[in-house]
Amino acid sequence: MTSKKNLSERDICTQYIVPALKKAGWDIERQVREEVSFTDGRIYVRGTSSARGSRKRADFILYYKPNIPIAVIEAKDNSHNVGDGMQQALGYAATLDIPVAFSSNGDGFVEHDRTGSSGSVERTLHLDDFPSPEELWQRYKTYKGIDTPHQEQIASFDYFYDGSGRAPRYYQQIAINRSVEAIAKGQDRILLVMATGTGKTYTAFQIIHRLWKSGTKKRILFLADRNALIDQTKRGDFKHFKDRMTVIRKKKIDKAFEIYLALYQGLTNYDEDSDAYREFSPDFFDLIVVDECHRGSASADSAWREILDYFKSATHIGLTATPKETKTVSNIEYFGEPLYTYSLRQGIADGFLAPYKVLRVGLNIDLEGWRPEEGQLDADGNPVDDRLYNTKDFDRNLVIDERTRTIARKVTEFLKKTDPFDKTIVFCVDIEHATRMRQALANANPEEVLKNHKYVMKITGDDDDGKRELDNFINPEERYPVIAVTSKLMTTGVDAQTCKLIVLDSNINSPTEFKQIIGRGTRINEEFGKRYFTIMDFRNVTDLFADPDFDGDPVMVKQLLADDELTEADIHPEDEPVVDEETGDEIPFGDDKPEVTYDRPEIIDGGGIVAEPLPKIYVAGVDVSILNERVQYLGANGKLTTGSLKEFTRTGLLNEFRTLDDFLSRWNSAEKKKAVIDQLAEHDIILENLLDETKKELDLFDLICHIAWDRPALTRRERAEQVTKRDYFTRYGDNARQVLQALLEKYAKDGIENIEEMKVLTIDPFKAIGTPAEIVHLFGGKEAYQAAVRELETEIYRMA
Structure with missing residues (x-):
């Protein structure tokens, strides 16, 4: 019988952890997910191409219900101590907003309780003592401050699922759960800050659906300030509301629906006697979701804010990628501190x-x-x-x-x-x-x-x-x-x-x-x-x-200042496009006079313009040329590289390899050179970017040695010619020699990583020699072929 010490990590999961979960009462099919990848893996830009890094993956995530993760388990093989996976588990738990983390090597569990309700932060458990679903659910409720059966009923209500396979990503799940839980506890102003492209509308749909289906909110208004946003929402994520949903158009008020989509401009005429929103009673809506809330409704004295004030008894949720925080305008002042923030930097890091x-x-x-x-x-x-x-x-x-x-x-x-x-x-x-x-x-x-x-x-x-x-x-x-x-x-x-x-x-x-x-x-x-x-x-x-605040947490900066302390930029911020009252579309400067611009456009309640037009001056015959160009790449720290790309790469290489011998040892011992290149990429050292800049067909090996240690660099073609001159191929038969010579030519054209994969045998000129199976047979089998490729690589770098 195989010793426990010799079992793989996956064997430990199957033979020890899963049985322990079953014994504790966990439904393995419904409540337990194994090897859960919750990010897509950061994309690294490589010159004009790109590659993905590795995904973050938890060994186990335990759910009370499909939409509520309540524990994470990190497994290790039995050569590790029982708690060796704890730091990794805690990192995942913090990211996923999960209160309890476990580590296991198959001998037992170490539990870390972030709720403090179990009496100790960390404790060691026998395999037979793993907590039941109900016990961990109680701790989750403590962690979230869910105190009453009514709050629990709302907070645990199911997500919408249409069988398509689409489910909320981890950060959407956090935003949805936190919003529903906050509303269950009586919070009536909520701000969600989520970077553009991260699915704010889908997140809003899931929040609305859970609250609507549970009967918590019966009539909902979704507000936007562009026709394109309303149409996109109706056709897209909200389509599942079907005939329960309508779009409010001016003079077309039908109170028989439950989900309403509307433009601000479609609800107000800037005239108290004819404003369309007044056709509804102030308590008609239970929930209002404000899309792009940094725009018109952010200002306390705007006509659009009057709509929210009119329906003040409803719960208001603001969605934005860019909360508005100036000396005179504040989303935070109205909605409160963000309940959840998912930044551009985090979205890129997650892939x-x-x-x-x-x-x-x-x-x-x-x-x-x-x-x-x-x-x-x-x-x-x-x-x-x-x-x-x-x-x-x-x-x-x-x-x-x-x-x-x-x-x-x-x-x-x-x-x-x-x-x-x-x-x-x-x-x-x-x-x-x-x-x-x-x-x-x-x-x-x-x-x-x-x-x-x-x-x-x-x-x-x-x-x-x-x-x-x-x-x-x-x-x-x-x-x-x-x-x-x-x-x-x-x-x-x-x-x-x-x-x-x-x-x-x-x-x-x-x-x-x-x-x-x-x-x-x-x-x-x-x-x-x-x-x-x-x-x-x-x-x-x-x-x-x-700007250090570009992708940081939003901070309220509004101050109650005297008028003489406010600058012109404070009073008339220029970052809001002027939009048409009817359509929400941009109003062109000068209306029907495109040749006229405005020195300082002013926005009055999202509508009219007050400014004196200044004619543009047109000149011709000016010598215009490009003086310089500079390419900057986004680093793993979320910042653009500064200085030259060469210096940035050199610094990164010297941080990765202490000496030239250190690099040579790792390069020569790597079964595949691509593994070294990929590892450098994950540390933000993208060599292809520098190759693009040097415009030379250098081997990546030579590029590293030249950049980091000033060694003379050979091109791939020069290295290939050296191999040919040494009569290396004479030890092989004619057909095998033809394959190796073709591989050497492929290397000279495209680089070392392009000859290491078997799929190279499926393209020209190898197709003319035979099928991959036939080519491998020329060398005596797959292992012999791969050994021949490694030997070819040794010859390529022999002079190194």
């Missing part, structure tokens, strides 16, 4: 959101400023004011045609190098700027535009044709439009799953608006090859990434 790289492009006139020559005239023949103009002026007060064309050419050049059909959003200063940029991009891509004029589309609030193409742009199945040029309309609420390039040519000073824009690229769609995206920045907007 649920796409990472980004930044290409910063410096134009000469942007970096140095532009001053008109003496007596220079504008396009209308008027003299241009003699002063130094910079990016704050360009396209807002002063238009330089050559600047627009240079940016269009750079965007086109990038797409041609990657994929001309990568979905792209270009953010401009205003609608007039977007109009010119669309034309410049069309002229820069004549072949594509002649094939289909929708290759480039302006999608702004004033353009009905463009707005009609918005659904096609965000639909992965539709090829056109490819490039969407906008100003404010697409900053929020646009589910662009396959957007791979975001171009910033607008002066964005608001972290809120910037974060919303970045959110257009953070969705992942692996079916269509979308794993990461690029931000092309012409205006140093990505400096906002360096």
